[in-house]
Amino acid sequence: MTSPIWAALSDWELDAELNSDKTDRIQAAFEAVGQEGLIYRGDQSVRNLYHYTRFVARNPESLKTHVRRIYMATALAEREELAGAMIDVLWVLGRKGPALKRRLFDQISAMLSPRARKVISRAIEAEDHKLLLELPIDKAVIVNGRFSHVI
Numbered sequence: 001m002t003s004p005i006w007a008a009l010s011d012w013e014l015d016a017e018l019n020s021d022k023t024d025r026i027q028a029a030f031e032a033v034g035q036e037g038l039i040y041r042g043d044q045s046v047r048n049l050y051h052y053t054r055f056v057a058r059n060p061e062s063l064k065t066h067v068r069r070i071y072m073a074t075a076l077a078e079r080e081e082l083a084g085a086m087i088d089v090l091w092v093l094g095r096k097g098p099a100l101k102r103r104l105f106d107q108i109s110a111m112l113s114p115r116a117r118k119v120i121s122r123a124i125e126a127e128d129h130k131l132l133l134e135l136p137i138d139k140a141v142i143v144n145g146r147f148s149h150v151i
Contacts, residue, residue: 049073049081056085057141060092067104074108082108083116084139087132090120091143095127 052069059065066089073082086108090101101124109117116135123131137143
């Protein structure tokens with residue numbers, strides 16, 4: 001169908017799709033996948049936090065993805081997401097990376113709830129990630145049981 005009316009309708013439908021919420025979700029996914037740095041600068045922060053969370057669930061050993069997720073939650077001032085992200089990275093690191101754990105904690109501790117700050121600090125100092133289970137784990141995708149990871 002190559003009539004001018006059909007062409008106009010096709011253009012209208014395409015334009016409606018390109019200016020929809022779906023387009024923003026697709027754009028965010030491409031931005032999240034293509035990002036090279038640790039800190040995201042763009043208009044899709046909330047959606048990219050979602051993507052980083054999914055990336056962590058898919059590949060828990062990727063420290064870069066964990067750090068991106070932590071920085072994004074920090075930038076968005078998402079306190080619960082931030083605690084969940086920190087719980088996940090500590091859980092994955094176990095006894096490894098004490099300097100990284102301390103540095104991340106020092107950067108974000110002011111944004112955590114007092115209880116989360118206390119428990120996370122204790123877990124880092126004791127090198128016992130099982131102490132993290134004292135906190136709500138609904139935002140911790142590695143620990144909460146919805147994704148498989150060796151505990």
